[in-house]
Amino acid sequence: MHTFSLKKAESFMAFAEGRSWEPGWLADYRKECWDNFSKLSGPMIKDERWRFSPRSRFGIDKIKGLADPKLSLLIEQHSSTDGISLELLDRLILDQPYALSQLPQIAGPDLGADDYSLLTGAFSETGYLLRALPNSRSDIPLVIEHCEPESGKIAFHHNLIELEENSEITLIEKFSSPQSYSGGTIANLLKVNLGEGAKLNRIVLQECSENATLIQMEHFGIGKDACLNSSNVHLGCAQSRVESKGVLKASGGHFEYGSVYLGDDEQLFDQRTIQVHEAPHCTSNLLCKNVLQKEAKSIFSGLIKVEEEAQQTDAYQTNRNLLLSAEAEADSLPGLEILANEVKCSHGATTSRIDPQELFYLRSRGVPMPDAEKLIALGFLRECLDGITHEDTRERAFQTLENSFLK
């Protein structure tokens, strides 16, 4: 018996043989992904998409096996609304083997983690499919839980969201460690297609163990007058790489993305974003705030790209970092690439420390030092959560953040 490695052809072959019951299109897709993965030349010395990142921390060598797909992805809250379905892929493949044949067309964000994106195609055994028919609306948030596998294992999730005209959904995606595993990896590939006038409110709450690794690859395609609102709270993981691409494909589209990250110890948060304006009269707004304690490190690299046809674009991108210790480090690479001439675009990045005068003000009311710092840091992050329109969820997200700070 050979030892499993994501890099070994025999590991992939053994995996594929074990899934000979799958439809042919899926087997072909896996094979194609695997072949493309094996053709990747190892990490290039100078890959701009990995600038500032200690890439070895995301290395695939440490992975010794695949997670149990039955345990790694759970639906916590199904839809009870007609026209809205939320299903797991492993079930779907059995029940409707051809329903998913568009899966191979799912492209990742293409922001650097090509290896994980291809490996997800080759090895994923689960994922979710969320579909909404025209004009359907869920009145309660749907809830998905991505579970950290045991140490050394990886869970590949391949997900697809398709919202048709004027449908609206709130989706909460939790990343956590319900079995109290520590040291597992989750690679999560998500493609979202929003039809005309569709609206997706998505809230990500990431509370994996302090030894976990997360590779999040998300690609949002936003149609005419459609709106994506994504709020992300990242608390756990030794290292996380989040790649997000929002593409405004037709006029009137809106992309709203907020993320907060609270880093402690030696946590690493590596975030890459791109807002692509392909069509005129679209807006996008991205706000990423990081609070870093001890030796935590964050990297933010974001690009606003406005194509020639995308006149009357409004696009904003902001990264703000608050350092609570001398050792914490934040790198920021904001960028603009504008080919249209009638646009309003701005980007900005700042890294600061707590203002000693603010601190004195809070302390002068009796609030002791660590609590005063905490209040200021939470206040700093709060703005990002204000974008969560669902009130209970907003409070829950804030509570989670507050509790994590207390530990």
Next chain:
Amino acid sequence: MNSLKIANLQASIEDKSILHGLTLEIPKGEVHAIMGPNGSGKSTLAKVLSGHPDYEVTGGSADLDGENLLGLEPDEISKLGLFLAFQYPMEVPGVSIANFIRAARNSRLDEGEKVKAVDFYKELYEHMDELGMDRKFTSRSLNDGFSGGEKKRCEILQMSMLNPKYCILDETDSGLDIDALRIVSDGVNRMRNPDRGILVITHYQRLLEYIIPDFVHVMVEGKIVRTGGKELALELEERGYDWIKQEAVA
């Protein structure tokens, strides 16, 4: 024992000496006022007493009911019972007034204890009503985008919620319109009682018509140079500070 007692206090900032041996005692139950020209060190005195880390105390003493304040952390001083209403309150984005005051109240309780939310809000709303503050303010970020007058009301709200033994009000009247001046003064007068000492720093005699002081002190170049009754404020309003400065030099 029952006083805020400052003796021969000397303090400097960035090697610039500001307080040059200031002596002042505020017994419980009394209201004292300090007036004095710009830059004479009034705010410095208030901040030094509150434990501001930028100032260096180079001599003298300051005791609250017999306990030494100098060298204590700002939060310890607050818990001993000193409250400073700032001349320029800081804006703290994202921290709501309610959460902030609640944190301040919790810090006065034993480890692990917390104020009950229902009781807390009831009390907070009562004080806000008295100060004519809209309840919407509770969820607004502390002083963030507040008008000058709103900031000052927010200071008085904090003061009334924290129940201090000694209050220092640093130019709380500046920036207030006539109605607000009366509302804020009423708020201070409600806090006036035999167990509390109050020090108001002001440039305007008018405030002292609302908050009638027992004593008025004049501060020039880091020292108290004259002390009198409330009529001294009127005299200063008429004559300015020059005559006092000259007498002080002489």
